[in-house]
Amino acid sequence: MTDTDDSNAASTQAALAARMDAIEARMADTSSQLDQVQHLVELVLAETLARRLDNAAEADPAHIWSAAGFPVLPRNTPVQFRSDTREGEPDPEVYLASGWHKREPWGVWGSDAVHALRFALDRWQGGYVTVSLSLFCFLADGMERPHVDISANGYFLGSHRLDAKPRIIRLRLPPSCIGDGDILLQFQHEAPVSPVTHGIAVDPRVLGVGLVMLSAG
Template identity: 30%
Template sequence: MKVILHIGTDKTGSTAIQSSLPGNRDWLLARSVYLPLTGLGIDNGHSELLSSLTQDALQALTTELAQAQACGYDLAFLSWEGMVRFNSRQIRLLASALGDHDVNILVYVRDQAEIIQSAHLQWVRMHAGARDIRSIAQPSGLLEYALAYAFLRDPRRNYYRTLRRWERVIPGAGFRVRPFSAANLLGGDVVTDLLQELGIADATGFLHGGKLTNPSLDVESALLVQAWKRDPAFQEQCDTLVDVTESMLAQNGPATRYFLDEKAVHNIRRHFRRCNRRLARRYMPGIAFPFPTENSCWRREDFAAIEARAQALARRVEEAHRVPTLIDSASGGNLPGRVLFTAGWSDPEPWGVWSVGTLSCIRFRLHRRLLNRCSENVQIALRGRYIADIASSHVTVNGRDLGSMDLSGPEAVIRLPIAELQPFAMVEICLAHELPPAPRTAIPMQDPRQLAFGLSSVWAGPLATDGSQ
């Protein structure tokens, strides 16, 4: 059986590929592509298997592949970006589990001058200890210059050396190297391109993973994220600040994509030119150089101008951050911190909040982690109880009239297309009630408020029928 190992590299669509795998396993099986269940995660490929390489896990993989072959499958596919860092011992362990199967290595590669910058912006997003961006872009002093010099010539970006390491351990392996660029990928999409590599020409019915997964920061937002992660004062709110920033990027697009100047970019390309030629000569038949078209991936202005824009962005983020972010649900006494009660509500109580008057509105943002679990729609549910003879609410969501809904039962849910979210993934829900009666049995008679609906919880998540769970 042919086994394709997708060795993911930074910022080459690995997340898009891996987030699409679990939900399409049956689709792939129907097209004779076997996706092993051993160590398969929700959105990180076969990380659980390949990050540990335990004897039990490898034996389980061997057994599963044998069973798949016995069932008539002649192609299996595994993916994880961590394989790019495998040493010879780790490769040998995996190779032993694959036995006599025909091993083929698939790797997408990207111009080092681009990936070094893009990957570092991603690293800043993920790790508080990431190297300071300014110290790379404009180093000062001998130590910073030396560290920046080494950083920009990271040997892990030597694709030729990586593949030679795999080839030495698995001499009979086949290799397929695909340059990662919109012009080179089939349909300009890495997932569509991968399906072609798996021998699937017709992608009808294939469900792509969440398009919001693993967003890239621009330089301005990365500068803010780096500052927040290093400041203890922002520790509790850093996650939502980053989420607001990413929503702004999704809404407005990036400002500055690169932090290096032109000289630094040329130096990187000169350093890796020889190994890139060797990569093409050995692993890319008929191609002289993997990156024949070099993008102008450098900044066009002084770094101080980028820092000034970062400060302006910080003010916009702070303004949007005043609206609470809903990660999944909120109830009872947690409602005020997760939902903004903009008009028509009483003071919060331990169980929730009563609506007051004829119109009551709430606002909140949806966290990107929640949206990543959704395909095209998000489901929102408000739960609570009505007072006296009130039995329903007239519901409006982001300006769209949904009519009358009974929010006291489990059947009432709001299906909101992601395309109808307000800027920065915001949701505004208004509840209208006709002539709320004076409080009766549930509330003391002396309470003069016009109460109608008692909101006790808010929940948001993917639709069960949306293909996103």
């Protein structure tokens, strides 16, 4: 074997070692993110039940709640997250579990990277359920469209690329993730951003997912 062959072999081994190091680093980062999401799930479930028990005597009679303290999501009745909820519409506030800014006339922004919704399925008796969401993201010129990972009760439902305009995303929830009908829906935004960093608006908030509507059929 020549010196050139030895040099090529060494370069190849070094490149492979660098790739393995990068893969291991990404795996460690992914594991850390999953641990954070799982911790969020546990915290939200515990807090939801505690608040429900504490406020049981003051519960709004217009809402139906599950035994675990999740607000029932009326079947085929879209929940609009705009701030001016109209008479007869479901109150969107009860479905916002954690990680959201204040609601606005169009809907609500997620805060930072991780947000969660909570709801109980209406009269669920088994089988798959379709959940629909109207979502979008903050997108400045030159920015790539970000992905958002969505899971229900820790069950990964897919990664979706968002745009600056709302689009309908339909999720198929299998019975294995539905359990007794109480759903904690989590969003993991890959690149939350503040508009002020792009000079577009004087808004220091870190924005994740833009949520307009939620429904289940």
